[in-house]
Amino acid sequence: MDRIALADAIVARLNTTFSEAREQWNCLGRIPSAIVDDLLPVEVTTSVHGAFPKSDRMMFKSSMKERKHVGAQMDRYDPLLEEIVYAFQDERVVTLIGNITGMADLEPDSQLYAGGISAMSKGAYLRPHLDNSHDNKRQRYRVLNLLFYVTPEWREHDGGALQLWDDGPKGAPRTIASKFNRLVLMATNRQSWHSVNEVKCDTARRCVSNYYFSRSPPSGADYFHATSFRAEHGRGPSDVMMRADNALRTTILKLTGDKIFKNPHLYKTSKPD
Numbered sequence: 001m002d003r004i005a006l007a008d009a010i011v012a013r014l015n016t017t018f019s020e021a022r023e024q025w026n027c028l029g030r031i032p033s034a035i036v037d038d039l040l041p042v043e044v045t046t047s048v049h050g051a052f053p054k055s056d057r058m059m060f061k062s063s064m065k066e067r068k069h070v071g072a073q074m075d076r077y078d079p080l081l082e083e084i085v086y087a088f089q090d091e092r093v094v095t096l097i098g099n100i101t102g103m104a105d106l107e108p109d110s111q112l113y114a115g116g117i118s119a120m121s122k123g124a125y126l127r128p129h130l131d132n133s134h135d136n137k138r139q140r141y142r143v144l145n146l147l148f149y150v151t152p153e154w155r156e157h158d159g160g161a162l163q164l165w166d167d168g169p170k171g172a173p174r175t176i177a178s179k180f181n182r183l184v185l186m187a188t189n190r191q192s193w194h195s196v197n198e199v200k201c202d203t204a205r206r207c208v209s210n211y212y213f214s215r216s217p218p219s220g221a222d223y224f225h226a227t228s229f230r231a232e233h234g235r236g237p238s239d240v241m242m243r244a245d246n247a248l249r250t251t252i253l254k255l256t257g258d259k260i261f262k263n264p265h266l267y268k269t270s271k272p273d
Helices: 003-016 018-025 042-051 079-087 091-101 237-256
Strands: 033-036 059-062 066-071 116-120 125-130 141-149 162-164 174-176 182-187 194-196 205-214
Touching: 003 018, 003 079, 003 091, 018 033, 018 091, 042 079, 079 116, 079 205, 091 141, 091 182, 162 182
Parallel strands: none
Antiparallel strands: 033 182, 059 066, 066 116, 066 125, 116 205, 125 194, 141 182, 141 205, 162 174, 162 194
């Protein structure tokens, strides 16, 4: 299937779950989010999973903040992966998700800044964090994360679950399992602390990711921050170290742009932005 046919299927499924997804999104007292299960025909999502490269062909990120493999240079991989990534950037999909979330000026990102594909093997994790507030050129605010989980027979006790810290990193997380064929929509703003708990099984948890951006700040007030990590429940020396690192990188980025810290996670292509 090409991206148009994939987008056709995504639009059809979103239309059938529109009211339920919108109700989830508008639930008060938590990070805006919605779950859409059975997004694509099973055989299609199975093919997407099978198209993933071996993890050693992806960029490995490993620190006390995160441990995962990621890929954005889509022309290095099976063409189906590029098609599914960009299916979520189809104008019809973007408009429909805008209607579900109430966000009127959503823009996808053809450069896949921090998007693309990811694989998390046994022992992988993401500590609680806020995503970088802007796109690569600091012209648009990052406002929405789309996570499409494609690993067959994934069970909640396998770990690798998305955790939304509705009360901040000192509270308790709300856990969303990385169920096969599940799409999760999640707001990204100054309060949307989220993490991925440790993968416990030998199978890699695989995910297709997109971010949507906006020219307007979601809260109405201008802000900027680098990707900011915390320790679970805000405890221990690692939390102190992460908070200091967050403040330093945010300050440097404000003063120097990307002259010192350059994020290599971009799709480098001659295609127009």
